[in-house]
Amino acid sequence: MGASLTRRPRIRSRERLSRYSSIRIGGPISSVVCVSSAEEMEEVFDLKSRNKLPGPLVFSGRGSNILFPDQGIEGTLVRFEPGDWASACRWTEEGEVYAEAGYPLPALAREAARRGVGGFEFLSGIPGTVGGAAVMNAGAGGREWSDLCKSVTVMTPSGTVETISAERLGYGYRTSCFSGRQDQSMAASAQESLPRGSVLLGALLSGPCTAPEVCLALLTRHLDYRKRTQPLEEPSLGSVFRNPGDGPEGYTAGRLIEEAGLKGERRGGIMVSLRHANFFVNTGGGSEREFRDLLEYVAQRVREHWGVVLEPEVRMWNA
Numbered sequence: 001m002g003a004s005l006t007r008r009p010r011i012r013s014r015e016r017l018s019r020y021s022s023i024r025i026g027g028p029i030s031s032v033v034c035v036s037s038a039e040e041m042e043e044v045f046d047l048k049s050r051n052k053l054p055g056p057l058v059f060s061g062r063g064s065n066i067l068f069p070d071q072g073i074e075g076t077l078v079r080f081e082p083g084d085w086a087s088a089c090r091w092t093e094e095g096e097v098y099a100e101a102g103y104p105l106p107a108l109a110r111e112a113a114r115r116g117v118g119g120f121e122f123l124s125g126i127p128g129t130v131g132g133a134a135v136m137n138a139g140a141g142g143r144e145w146s147d148l149c150k151s152v153t154v155m156t157p158s159g160t161v162e163t164i165s166a167e168r169l170g171y172g173y174r175t176s177c178f179s180g181r182q183d184q185s186m187a188a189s190a191q192e193s194l195p196r197g198s199v200l201l202g203a204l205l206s207g208p209c210t211a212p213e214v215c216l217a218l219l220t221r222h223l224d225y226r227k228r229t230q231p232l233e234e235p236s237l238g239s240v241f242r243n244p245g246d247g248p249e250g251y252t253a254g255r256l257i258e259e260a261g262l263k264g265e266r267r268g269g270i271m272v273s274l275r276h277a278n279f280f281v282n283t284g285g286g287s288e289r290e291f292r293d294l295l296e297y298v299a300q301r302v303r304e305h306w307g308v309v310l311e312p313e314v315r316m317w318n319a
């Protein structure tokens, strides 16, 4: 991560998790620490080992895929931020880049396109960070993080830094060994050797040399498609459910929900988006309870209507 040996992690007490969530949901949290370098992360682990930080450490990037609890968390949210932009993303002549965990995906996609490094365009509309994408194997339009990722750098709770090749990360559809789910066919995954509570510091990525105009045109197409089809101006967590493997041919989770007549269905402040049925939006004052109630109701209606079991894609605290 960036050279910031003198920088100390900034710790804030008694914050609300909703401030750190793209859907603006979540009660109080004991502490929030913003981290943008390996040294700061090492210090966080050190403080934790000396009981100077409360509760469990909860790692997050932009909080664009986590549903935080209404009752809050007695713990410490460790939020990865980009820090020094110039050093948080380092390119080589060969089209490789090392990007730190807190680096935003849209900025990474734009920079890759500008440099004529292909394959990053799909990241332009995903409002998360490198760390979140590496955990979730973020994807769109038939492309996913694992197509780009060569390795990740992690820090264990004892402060040891390791580089792990992408083959050992158990990447599958929106899964990795860090997400709790992983591709079961991966025999020797990193999860088996990494201590619990290890954190992602950054990732090494690469893409083919491509004309910048081609990359920029594709990037613009991705963004235009999103603007047309997704409720980007309303707070959400992106896709609520994973696309099912056993639905009718060509049916996404969104199409199954829409054709079950569930667009506009709501529980309190949370509503199935009228623009995209696999997005739940917070129309104002929505809660975790309402999100979960709506999620259960939609899954049940889809099961009754289509005989298909939908599984959540969003991460739910304690779920």
Ligand SMILES: Cc1cc2nc3c(=O)[nH]c(=O)nc-3n(C[C@H](O)[C@H](O)[C@H](O)COP(=O)(O)OP(=O)(O)OC[C@H]3O[C@@H](n4cnc5c(N)ncnc54)[C@H](O)[C@@H]3O)c2cc1C
Binding pocket: 022, 058, 059, 060, 061, 062, 063, 064, 065, 066, 080, 101, 125, 126, 127, 128, 129, 130, 131, 132, 133, 134, 135, 136, 137, 138, 139, 140, 178, 179, 198, 199, 200, 201, 230, 232, 236, 237, 238, 239, 315
């Ligand atoms: C409008 C909208 C559109 C979206 N579109 C897409 C899409 O097209 N494709 C897609 O895949 N997703 C999409 N998402 C979901 C989300 O943006 C992605 O999953 C993204 O990769 C999450 O990044 P984040 O930084 O917000 O992660 P967070 O939500 O903060 O965290 C996600 C998970 O990663 C863990 N984590 C985060 N950083 C670290 C770290 N440094 N070390 C260890 N663990 C970490 C967290 O604990 C959590 O389990 C969308 C979301 C929204 C709101």
